[in-house]
Structures are given as C-alpha cells and as structure tokens.
Amino acid sequence: MESAQKYESPTPFLQRLTRADWIYTLALLAGALFAFNRYGVYMDAYEQGFLFGAVLGFGWLGWFWKPVRLLLAGIALLSLFGISQYQDDLARGGQAFFLKFLFSSQSAVMWMNVLFVLATATYWLALFARSDFTGRVATALTWSAVLMGFVGLMVRWYESYLIAPDVGHIPISNLYEVFVLFCLITALIYLYYEGRYATRQLGGFVLLVVSAAVGFILWYTFDRQAAGIQPLVPALQSYWMKIHVPANFIGYGAFSLAAMVGSAWLLAQRGILASRLPSLEVLDDLMYKSIAVGFAFFTIATILGAMWAAEAWGGYWSWDPKETWALIVWLNYAAWLHLRLVKGLRGALSAWWALVGLLVTSFAFLGVNMFLTGLHSYGTL
Amino acid sequence: MAHLLGAFSQGGYTRIAEFIEKSVPQQDRERAAQTYIKIVGNAAFEALAMSRERAGKAVPQPDEATLQFVHDSLNSMSDLFFYGAPFYLQLTDFEQRQASGLQLTRSPGKNLVYGGSLLLVLGIFAMIYLRERRIWLLVKPRTVLFAMSAGRKNRDFEFEFARCRVQLQHLLEN
Numbered sequence: 259m260e261s262a263q264k265y266e267s268p269t270p271f272l273q274r275l276t277r278a279d280w281i282y283t284l285a286l287l288a289g290a291l292f293a294f295n296r297y298g299v300y301m302d303a304y305e306q307g308f309l310f311g312a313v314l315g316f317g318w319l320g321w322f323w324k325p326v327r328l329l330l331a332g333i334a335l336l337s338l339f340g341i342s343q344y345q346d347d348l349a350r351g352g353q354a355f356f357l358k359f360l361f362s363s364q365s366a367v368m369w370m371n372v373l374f375v376l377a378t379a380t381y382w383l384a385l386f387a388r389s390d391f392t393g394r395v396a397t398a399l400t401w402s403a404v405l406m407g408f409v410g411l412m413v414r415w416y417e418s419y420l421i422a423p424d425v426g427h428i429p430i431s432n433l434y435e436v437f438v439l440f441c442l443i444t445a446l447i448y449l450y451y452e453g454r455y456a457t458r459q460l461g462g463f464v465l466l467v468v469s470a471a472v473g474f475i476l477w478y479t480f481d482r483q484a485a486g487i488q489p490l491v492p493a494l495q496s497y498w499m500k501i502h503v504p505a506n507f508i509g510y511g512a513f514s515l516a517a518m519v520g521s522a523w524l525l526a527q528r529g530i531l532a533s534r535l536p537s538l539e540v541l542d543d544l545m546y547k548s549i550a551v552g553f554a555f556f557t558i559a560t561i562l563g564a565m566w567a568a569e570a571w572g573g574y575w576s577w578d579p580k581e582t583w584a585l586i587v588w589l590n591y592a593a594w595l596h597l598r599l600v601k602g603l604r605g606a607l608s609a610w611w612a613l614v615g616l617l618v619t620s621f622a623f624l625g626v627n628m629f630l631t632g633l634h635s636y637g638t639l
Numbered sequence: 640m641a642h643l644l645g646a647f648s649q650g651g652y653t654r655i656a657e658f659i660e661k662s663v664p665q666q667d668r669e670r671a672a673q674t675y676i677k678i679v680g681n682a683a684f685e686a687l688a689m690s691r692e693r694a695g696k697a698v699p700q701p702d703e704a705t706l707q708f709v710h711d712s713l714n715s716m717s718d719l720f721f722y723g724a725p726f727y728l729q730l731t732d733f734e735q736r737q738a739s740g741l742q743l744t745r746s747p748g749k750n751l752v753y754g755g756s757l758l759l760v761l762g763i764f765a766m767i768y769l770r771e772r773r774i775w776l777l778v779k780p781r782t783v784l785f786a787m788s789a790g791r792k793n794r795d796f797e798f799e800f801a802r803c804r805v806q807l808q809h810l811l812e813n
Contacts, residue, residue, distance in 0.1 A: 265809045543794040550767040557763050561756045572744040574752065599766065599791055 275321060282327040283317045289334070304497050323450055325401070332405050336361060337412035348420040363417055363429070364485050366410030367438055371472045373403035374441060378469045381461030385534050393458035400445055400461065407442045411435070418487045425489045430503040433627065434484045437475050439504065440623075441468045444511035447551070451515070451544055457536045460544070463518040467616075498566035505559035510623055512552025513591065517616030519545045520609040527606065542604060545612050553591045560584055571633065580634035583622035590618050647679055651717030655679075683709050772796070774803065783811060 290313045298306065320327040340361030343354050351362040359365055377399035384392035411429050419426030429435040448464040479485045523541040526532045535541065563584070564574040575581060594611055597603035626634070646654045655675055663671045687709060688698050699705045719727055746752070770789060777784035785807055787800045 265805050268806075539794060546793065554760070554763050554767060558760055561760065565753075565756075568744075568746065572742055595766075602792065 278327065279321055279324075282320050282331075283313075285331070286313045286317055286320075308497070308500070323453070325449070325453065329401065329405060329408075333408045333412060336405070336409045337416075340366070340409060340413040341416045344416070344420065346420065348417060351417065361409060361413055363410045363414030364479075366406050366413060367475070367485075370403045370407035370410060370438070370441065371475060373399050373406060374445070374465060374468050374472050377403055378462060378465040381458065381465055385459055385462050385531070388534065390458075393461070396461055397449070397452065397458060400449060400465070404442055404445050404449070407438055407445075411438060411442075414487065421487060422489075425487070427490045427495070428500050429487075430499065430507075431490055431494055432484070432488060434475065434478055436503065436507065437471050437478070439507050440510060440514075441471045441475070443504070443507045444468050444471075444514050447508070447511050447515050447548065451548070455536065455540060455544060457540065459535050460519060460522055460541075463522045464515050467514045467518055493570050496566065496570065498562060498569070502559055502562045502566055505555050505562060509552045509556030509559055509587075510619055512548045512555070513587075513612075513615055513619045516545045516548040516552065516612045517619075519548065520612035523609040524606065524613070527609075542608070545609065546598060549591055549594060549612065549615075553588075553595055556584075556588060556591070560588060576633065578632040578634055579626050579630035580622070580632060583618075583626050587615075587619055587622045590615055643675055643678060644682055647717070651720045652676075653717070653720065679713060680706075680709060683713055770796070772799070783807070 290309050294301075294306065294309060301309065316326070316330060320330065340357065343357050343361065344350055351357050357365070360369070377396050380392060380396035380399055383389070384396050414429040414435070415426075418429065430439055444464065445468055448461065452458060452461065519541055522531075522535055523538060523545065526535045526538055526541065536544075563581070567576065567581075568574045594603075594608065594615070598608060626632075643655065643658075646658050650657075656672070659668055659671050659675070684699075684701060684706070687705075692698055770791060772787060772789045775784075775786040775788070777786075785804055787796075787803065789796050
C-alpha cells in the first residue's frame with residue numbers, strides 16, 4: 259500500500275474547500291440569521307449562543323465530513339415541510355396526507371425503523387454476495403433512515419410546542435426519544451467510518467445493534483404506548499439537557515460500534531467471514547478510534563452532567579446509580595485506552611474487552627433504568 | 640375450650656383448621672368447624688362485654704350489629720397472622736403542618752473545578768489526537784536514508800510514513 263501512494267502537493271485546508279462548502283456555510287448562517295431576526299427577542303443569551311454556536315459547529319462538521327452538508331439540507335427541507343403541513347393544528351398529524359404517512363414524528367420514526375431494518379438485511383446480503391452495488395444500496399438506505407429519524411425528531415420538537423407552549427422541549431427527554439437518538443448517532447458514526455475506511459463490510463455488524471434498538475422502540479411504542487409526548491419534569495427543564503444527553507449518546511453510540519467491530523474482529527480471527535471482512539489491522543484501528551471518540555465525548559458528558567447536578571441538585575456527584583455506572587463505564591474504557599496506549603494492548607483481549615464493554619454500557623444505559631432507582635429515573639420501563 | 644382459644648390466639652382460624660384436620664375424622668369436620676367458630680365467637684362476645692363493663696361503659700347487647708362487629712374483629716385478628724407482625728399500627732389522626740426545606744450550597748472551589756474539568760478534556764483530546772513523531776534523515780552522498788519513529792504504533796503512522804516518503808522523494812527529485 260505504501261508504494262501505491264501518489265504524490266499530492268500539500269494544500270492548505272481553506273483552499274481545499276469547494277464552492278459547495280461555502281454555499282452550505284452561507285445557508286447555515288442565513289438560516290441562523292433568519293431565526294435570530296424572527297425569534298431573537300424570545301431567546302436568552304445562552305440560546306443565542308447556541309444558535310450561532312450551531313452555525314460554527316455544523317459548519318465545521320460539514321467541511322470536515324462532506325455528506326453531512328446534504329444530510330442537513332435534507333433534514334432542514336423535510337422538517338420545514340412537515341412543520342408547514344401542521345398549520346398550527348396538532349390534530350392534522352392524523353389527517354393531512356403527508357403528516358399521517360410520512361412526516362409526523364411517529365410516522366417518520368417508523369420510516370426510520372423500517373429503513374434501518376432493511377439496511378441491516380441489505381448490508382448482510384452485500385457481505386455474503388460480495389456485491390458492491392448491494393452495499394451501496396445499503397449505505398443509501400442507512401442515510402435515508404438517518405434522514406427520516408432526524409426529521410422525526412425535529413417535527414416532534416415542533417409538535418411538543420403545539421401541545422402547549424410550556425410543554426415544548428427538545429425530544430431527548432424520555433427513553434423512546436433517546437433510543438431514536440441512539441440509533442441515529444450510532445448509524446452516523448458508522449457512516450463516517452464507512453466513508454473514511456472505504457469499507458461497507460461492517461455495516462451488517464454495526465446495524466445489528468441499531469436494529470436491536472429499533473426492536474426496543476417498536477416494543478416500547480406498541481406494548482407500552484410510550485411514543486406520546488409528555489411534559490418535562492422540572493429537573494429536566496434546563497439548557498444543560500440539550501448538550502448533556504447528546505454528548506452521552508455519542509459515547510454510547512461509539513462504544514456500541516466498537517463492540518460490534520470487536521465481534522467482527524473475533525470472527526475474522528477465527529477465519530469466519532475473514533475473506534469478506536476488512537483486515538484485522540483495519541478492524542483493530544477502527545475499534546480504537548471509535549472507543550477514543552466515545553471516551554472523549556463520554557468524559558465531556560459526565561463533566562457536563564456534574565455541572566448540571568451542581569446546579570439542579572446542589573452537588574457535583576451524589577453517587578446516584580446512573581452516575582456510579584457512568585463512572586464504571588468511564589473507568590472501563592479508560593483502562594482499555596490506557597493499556598492500549600501505554601502497554602500496546604492488541605488482539606483478542608482488546609476485542610473481547612470492547613465486546614464486554616457493550617454489556618457494561620448497555621447496563622448503564624438501560625439496566626440502571628430497569629433495575630435501579632435514583633435521581634436519573636426519567637425513563638423507567 | 641382453653642385449648643381452642645389458645646390455638647386461635649397463636650394462629651387464628653388457620654391454626655384451628657390445622658387442628659381440625661389433624662384430630663377430627665373427615666365426616667365430622669364441617670360440624671366441628673362450625674361449633675368451634677361459634678365457641679370462639681361467643682367467647683369473644685363475652686370478652687367484649689367484660690371489658691366494656693370494666694371500663695364502665697354500656698354493656699353491648701347480642702344484636703346483629705354487635706355480632707357483626709365481633710365477627711369482623713375476629714376475622715381481622717385472624718388475618719393479622721398473615722401480616723406477620725404481632726401488632727397493627729393505624730393512623731387515627733392527621734394534622735398537616737406546612738413547612739419548607741431549604742438547602743444551601745456554597746462551592747468556593749467552583750473555578751478550580753471548572754478549570755480542572757477543562758484540563759481533563761483537553762488532556763484526553765491531546766492524549767488521543769496529538770501523536771509524537773520524529774523524522775530521521777541520514778544524508779550521505781547520493782543517498783538519503785529516511786526513518787520515522789513514534790511513541791505509539793498505529794495504522795495512521797504507516798500511512799504518514801508512506802506519505803512523507805513520497806513527498807521526500809518528490810522533493811529530492813526536483
């Protein structure tokens with residue numbers, strides 16, 4: 259691989275940006291200015307900070323990872339269309355054609371579910387048939403699922419304000435909503451690495467976790483009727499939630515991805531599917547990168563959580579079960595990273611460890627809500 | 640009869656039923672049970688009358704309401720054994736007192752915590768994304784030996800080595 263590399267003259271980052279990048283950035287800025295013009299008077303300083311911070315954040319993300327530009331444009335257009343269909347009347351969600359079958363939050367999330375399951379099956383088909391075309395279809399399905407999922411969340415955000423202005427909140431407050439978020443973030447992290455490593459063979463593995471989460475969403479929707487929008491409990495009515503929860507889920511998503519790559523590593527090492535999967539080195543590297551990203555964001559999320567706890571409960575850390583388990587997860591991956599970076603841990607042990615890490619992570623995510631009670635009991639089963 | 644009342648006081652009707660099953664033949668059981676229940680009931684009524692008399696209150700008449708009261712009391716005393724405690728607590732009176740609990744916290748080390756957290760995050764990103772690398776060039780007449788070392792071995796390093804080699808070659812050829 260070394261000798262195959264061609265000479266490329268080093269270009270500064272800004273010169274590598276294309277016209278599409280600048281159009282994207284200007285569109286973001288225009289959107290933010292429009293929102294500021296129209297709703298700025300209702301926003302406090304934090305919200306204004308968030309608004310323009312989002313321009314910087316998403317602008318950078320789009321420059322760094324090009325497909326995000328198209329995804330964001332799609333989310334914006336479809337969400338705005340969905341919102342415009344409501345005409346300030348929540349009841350139209352069950353009547354207007356586009357809302358009932360496509361863009362009302364629950365329909366959009368259903369589409370996301372269906373597309374994720376289809377994408378999983380297609381990825382596996384592509385893996386077994388060694389078909390590049392099928393693989394590209396699977397990728398397209400995954401992107402569509404992500405698009406529909408985000409549109410669902412955006413429209414849901416708007417719907418919550420239609421119920422009553424003081425009920426409105428960002429849709430990451432209960433177990434149903436965060437499961438949707440989990441699916442989306444895990445799939446997005448996967449899609450990033452898929453492009454980065456130019457390999458579609460891992461899609462089937464990673465989307466298994468996403469499909470499991472989809473199964474949970476379906477059970478939760480139909481068996482528990484949990485898809486409704488509930489008012490927020492006072493402790494959650496805070497701007498901290500908007501950053502604490504997504505940061506946590508980047509962590510959970512990245513750890514899940516690492517676990518599934520770990521399982522692929524273990525299979526490939528035993529010769530199962532070895533000729534179809536990427537090389538062990540690539541899998542190992544992917545596992546490391548994913549855990550590294552997850553760990554960084556999990557740290558940020560835990561710190562933000564502590565700050566929020568200091569504000570809401572009066573102390574940074576109260577040894578609430580969720581906090582204790584977050585610490586266990588954090589220490590688990592800290593040990594993994596430490597052994598890898600300092601002692602050069604590689605091979606079966608690190609793969610098994612990443613896989614077992616998924617159990618620890620899912621207990622912190624789900625098990626704590628199911629079996630333990632504490633301050634974080636927002637999404638009980 | 641003392642035996643019967645003793646059994647009731649130790650385990651309620653359940654204990655009496657066990658006693659009947661153990662010592663009374665099958666065909667007589669129902670009759671025995673009715674008799675025993677009646678005996679317990681009468682004894683309880685007498686006890687009620689005696690305790691009222693001792694307390695200087697009106698002695699109850701064996702009318703329907705009183706008998707129903709005795710019956711219900713016995714039932715609940717019997718069921719108390721399922722509860723598993725020798726006595727039963729009941730709220731008889733409740734008066735609500737309004738109160739507010741105030742909790743104050745003071746964190747003088749707040750800025751230290753913020754600073755420390757920031758350093759922690761910066762440290763983690765530095766740990767992951769800053770890689771120390773060294774480039775070694777041994778320049779001899781007509782040959783340049785190129786080597787690279789890094790504190791940590793990973794896949795990116797291999798790519799970087801390849802890229803540097805190509806760029807170095809390009810530099811030397813032109």
